[in-house]
Amino acid sequence: MDKIFVTGAAGFIGSNLVDRLLADGRSVTGWDNFSTGQREFLQSALAHPQFRLFEGDCLDLAALTRAMAGCDFVFHLAANADVRFGLEHPSKDLRQNTVATFNVLEAMRANGVRRLAYSSTGSVYGEAEIIPTPENHPFPIQTSLYAASKAAAEGFIHAYCEGFGFEGYVFRFVSILGERYTHGHVFDFYKQLLEHPERLKILGDGSQRKSYLHVADCIEAMLHVVKLGTAKSAKHRVETYNLGADEYVQVNDSVRILCAALNLQPRLEYSGGARGWIGDNPFIFLDTKKIRATGWKSALSIEQGLVRTLQWLRENRWVLQKR
Amino acid sequence: MDKIFVTGAAGFIGSNLVDRLLADGRSVTGWDNFSTGQREFLQSALAHPQFRLFEGDCLDLAALTRAMAGCDFVFHLAANADVRFGLEHPSKDLRQNTVATFNVLEAMRANGVRRLAYSSTGSVYGEAEIIPTPENHPFPIQTSLYAASKAAAEGFIHAYCEGFGFEGYVFRFVSILGERYTHGHVFDFYKQLLEHPERLKILGDGSQRKSYLHVADCIEAMLHVVKLGTAKSAKHRVETYNLGADEYVQVNDSVRILCAALNLQPRLEYSGGARGWIGDNPFIFLDTKKIRATGWKSALSIEQGLVRTLQWLRENRWVLQKR
Numbered sequence: 001m002d003k004i005f006v007t008g009a010a011g012f013i014g015s016n017l018v019d020r021l022l023a024d025g026r027s028v029t030g031w032d033n034f035s036t037g038q039r040e041f042l043q044s045a046l047a048h049p050q051f052r053l054f055e056g057d058c059l060d061l062a063a064l065t066r067a068m069a070g071c072d073f074v075f076h077l078a079a080n081a082d083v084r085f086g087l088e089h090p091s092k093d094l095r096q097n098t099v100a101t102f103n104v105l106e107a108m109r110a111n112g113v114r115r116l117a118y119s120s121t122g123s124v125y126g127e128a129e130i131i132p133t134p135e136n137h138p139f140p141i142q143t144s145l146y147a148a149s150k151a152a153a154e155g156f157i158h159a160y161c162e163g164f165g166f167e168g169y170v171f172r173f174v175s176i177l178g179e180r181y182t183h184g185h186v187f188d189f190y191k192q193l194l195e196h197p198e199r200l201k202i203l204g205d206g207s208q209r210k211s212y213l214h215v216a217d218c219i220e221a222m223l224h225v226v227k228l229g230t231a232k233s234a235k236h237r238v239e240t241y242n243l244g245a246d247e248y249v250q251v252n253d254s255v256r257i258l259c260a261a262l263n264l265q266p267r268l269e270y271s272g273g274a275r276g277w278i279g280d281n282p283f284i285f286l287d288t289k290k291i292r293a294t295g296w297k298s299a300l301s302i303e304q305g306l307v308r309t310l311q312w313l314r315e316n317r318w319v320l321q322k323r
Numbered sequence: 324m325d326k327i328f329v330t331g332a333a334g335f336i337g338s339n340l341v342d343r344l345l346a347d348g349r350s351v352t353g354w355d356n357f358s359t360g361q362r363e364f365l366q367s368a369l370a371h372p373q374f375r376l377f378e379g380d381c382l383d384l385a386a387l388t389r390a391m392a393g394c395d396f397v398f399h400l401a402a403n404a405d406v407r408f409g410l411e412h413p414s415k416d417l418r419q420n421t422v423a424t425f426n427v428l429e430a431m432r433a434n435g436v437r438r439l440a441y442s443s444t445g446s447v448y449g450e451a452e453i454i455p456t457p458e459n460h461p462f463p464i465q466t467s468l469y470a471a472s473k474a475a476a477e478g479f480i481h482a483y484c485e486g487f488g489f490e491g492y493v494f495r496f497v498s499i500l501g502e503r504y505t506h507g508h509v510f511d512f513y514k515q516l517l518e519h520p521e522r523l524k525i526l527g528d529g530s531q532r533k534s535y536l537h538v539a540d541c542i543e544a545m546l547h548v549v550k551l552g553t554a555k556s557a558k559h560r561v562e563t564y565n566l567g568a569d570e571y572v573q574v575n576d577s578v579r580i581l582c583a584a585l586n587l588q589p590r591l592e593y594s595g596g597a598r599g600w601i602g603d604n605p606f607i608f609l610d611t612k613k614i615r616a617t618g619w620k621s622a623l624s625i626e627q628g629l630v631r632t633l634q635w636l637r638e639n640r641w642v643l644q645k646r
Contacts, residue, residue: 087486090432094425098475102417109413125462126481126559136461139448141559142481152421152475158449158465163410163601236449236464278486 001115001226003027005071007058007104008078009045010037012180013119016215017075018045020223026050031067032078033057038322041180058100065107074116075222076104079150081183083123084277086145097149098156105160117169117222120154122211122242122286123147124172132287135172135240144279154240161238167231171222174244174286177305178215179312182319185251186309189258191320193266200259200266203276206252209283211244214305217298218243224296242286249302251276257306324438324549326350328394330381330427331401332368333360335503336442339538340398341368343546349373354390355401356380361645364503381423388430397439398545399427402473404506406446407600409468420472421479428483440492440545443477445534445565445609446470447495455610458495458563467602477563484561490554494545497567497609500628501538502635505642508574509632512581514643516589523582523589526599529575532606534567537628540621541566547619565609572625574599580629 004021008014009030014037021028022045030042030053045051054067058078068074080096101118108116124147125133126140142148154170161168175184192200221243231239249257259265274282300308313319327344331337332353337360344351345368353365353376368374377390381401391397403419424441431439447470448456449463465471477493484491498507515523544566554562572580582588597605623631636642 086482090429090483091425094422094479098421099417102414106413138459139462141485141561141563142478143485143559145479145482145486148475148478148482151478152471155465155471155474156417156468159409159468159471159602160413162464162466163413163468236466238464240464279482 001026001073003029003071005029005031005068005074007031007076008037009053010034010039010042011077012182013176013215013218014077015041015045015180016178017077017219018042018051020219022048022050029054029067029071031056031064036182038182038319058103059095061103061106064103065110068107068111068113071111071113072115074104074108074113076101076116077119079119083144083146087278090145093145093149098152101153102156105156108166109164114165115167116157117171117226118153118157120150120170120172121147122172122174122244122284123281124151124154127281131283132285134287135242135290143281158236158238162236166237168238169222169226169231170238170240171243172240172286173218174211174213174284176215176218177212177309179308181309181312182322185254186258186306187313189255190310190313193262193264194320197264198266199269200255201269201271202251202255203271204251204273204280205270206250206255207274208251208276208280209248209285210251211248211285212302212305213243213245213298214300214308217300221291221296225291225294228294230294241291242288243291244286244288245298245302246288247302248285254306257303258310261307261310324349324396326352326394328352328354328391328397330354330397330399331360332376333357333362333365334400335505336499336538336541337400338364338368338503339501340400340542341365341374343542345371345373352377352390352394354379354387359505361505361642381426382418384426384429387426388433391430391434391436394434394436395438397427397431397436399424399439400442402442406467406469410601413468416468416472420469421475424476425479428479431489432487437488438490439480440494440549441476441480443473443493443495444470445495445497445567445607446604447474447477450604454606455608457610458565458613466604481559481561485559489560491561492545492549492554493561493563494566495563495609496541497534497536497607499538499541500535500632502631504632504635505645508577509581509629510636512578513633513636516585516587517643520587521589522592523578524592524594525574525578526594527574527596527603528593529573529578530597531574531599531603532571532608533574534571534608535625535628536566536568536621537623537631540623544614544619548614548617551617553617564614565611566614567609567611568621568625569611570625571608577629580626581633584630584633
């Protein structure tokens with residue numbers, strides 16, 4: 001793993017990963033269509049001699065294949081991460097998550113690259129029957145287009161590992177927090193409170209229970225497992241790991257932590273209902289025994305992650321204008 | 324359920340379903356791209372006043388949407404069913420199974436059609452850990468592009484049921500046998516024996532265990548469940564049912580049954596190995612308790628199904644030239 005191709009390189013997680021890999025002494029080729037990626041996130045990478053950046057979309061298979069030439073490992077992080085708005089443009093998830101992943105696999109095949117890590121989501125469990133939810137949870141029902149498109153991508157990755165001898169690492173993330181965070185509830189709450197410090201609108205009844213992980217912990221976990229090479233000896237040459245904290249919080253806990261950090265006491269206005277939107281999952285908490293058994297553990301608590309995310313947003317208000 | 328749209332209407336299962344629905348007094352609109360469908364299978368349907376046929380591909384969303392106008396239920400059976408050759412043209416499964424299904428969902432949404440039945444496959448369980456395999460088997464690893472593309476389609480159907488209030492029936496089939504059967508091991512074996520009655524080449528070591536269901540039983544099962552409307556009250560408005568016989572046979576049993584029916588004693592030549600090809604599943608046997616609990620049961624044994632399939636092929640040798 002010396003020459004690494006990162007899709008979604010200008011994104012929240014992608015750009016943090018790029019910086020981490022460069023610090024590790026790897027050569028990195030970044031790929032991003034800049035639909036939500038930010039050139040600012042690659043400022044330090046772009047000054048690094050071991051970094052190359054290509055602007056392109058995963059739907060352009062020919063360009064993707066050319067850009068990947070010479071690489072030996074792929075982190076496929078590019079995605080439409082717009083979980084909430086899937087029903088407004090259903091084909092976006094299909095194209096940007098499923099077809100895009102398929103193209104990454106085809107570009108790898110064309111280039112003889114056979115190792116990849118993929119950022120999937122804990123949403124693929126739907127409304128899980130078992131919580132905390134293990135990787136071998138019963139065959140789920142997909143409750144959002146986002147999750148359906150990610151689960152679909154997982155399946156194609158499996159088939160390439162089995163059929164073409166690829167080595168695959170599928171990581172099912174909870175929501176990720178941290179520096180360069182550009183969407184999600186911390187973003188929404190902070191943006192609201194900047195405009196109207198006296199009130200905060202909350203989707204659902206605030207009792208939704210969610211787990212979060214700091215981006216640095218997320219990246220360490222992926223690199224840890226990939227370095228171990230656990231999929232090499234897996235039955236179908238693919239391993240799946242839940243990635244999350246060992247705890248969860250209610251949306252109301254997040255509100256309390258964020259308001260305390262901002263020293264604000266807004267009036268709370270709930271939209272009501274157990275779900276914030278159609279397809280919202282009222283309780284996401286992943287069982288992370290499998291990855292912890294490899295020796296990884298998270299360094300930051302959810303509260304620390306929330307506070308650091310807010311701190312970064314306060315220092316980078318420009319990002320609030322980007323969406 | 325009066326005006327029914329059937330994709331893959333000229334196929335093996337589709338054409339049998341069309342005839343059955345017309346006999347039941349329904350209006351049927353058939354859709355087929357004739358990539359593997361046979362116009363001959365629709366001969367009697369085409370003479371029926373309640374049948375309309377459109378030639379088109381599910382990838383042509385505009386034409387599909389126009390053809391579906393006025394219908395109130397969709398049986399989506401069109402698919403690339405070429406399980407064995409996925410690795411030779413990986414994008415075919417993505418396009419013909421996943422994207423095609425997505426387009427069917429979009430055409431339904433555009434037309435206000437909200438009820439569908441889908442022919443998925445027992446292959447989605449991969450190499451199942453639990454046999455007989457129940458619908459809530461642990462989240463599987465896909466071992467073929469075919470299964471990955473079908474599992475992906477299932478997920479999008481789920482998301483449309485949850486997000487747009489569709490009512491969905493997902494049927495995971497074992498291999499289907501019977502009149503108008505146009506591919507599979509009975510087809511291959513009979514074709515071989517017509518050309519070389521003295522020897523039979525068998526993929527794998529012959530010990531693969533598989534379950535089969537006769538097409539008439541398959542169709543009765545789907546209609547039975549759809550009439551009950553079980554998905555209306557399901558948590559996510561979608562129900563999944565395994566469809567198979569209550570038994571399985573080894574490939575060697577099939578060989579014995581078919582050779583006896585043909586009164587032949589060929590030399591058996593095995594390619595060897597537990598799997599006939601990469602992605603072949605050495606043991607497929609589905610737990611069908613869930614659908615049997617609704618009152619359905621199969622009428623024909625696997626042996627009866629095999630013999631009737633062979634009989635039909637003997638009377639319709641023209642079909643052997645089609646592939």
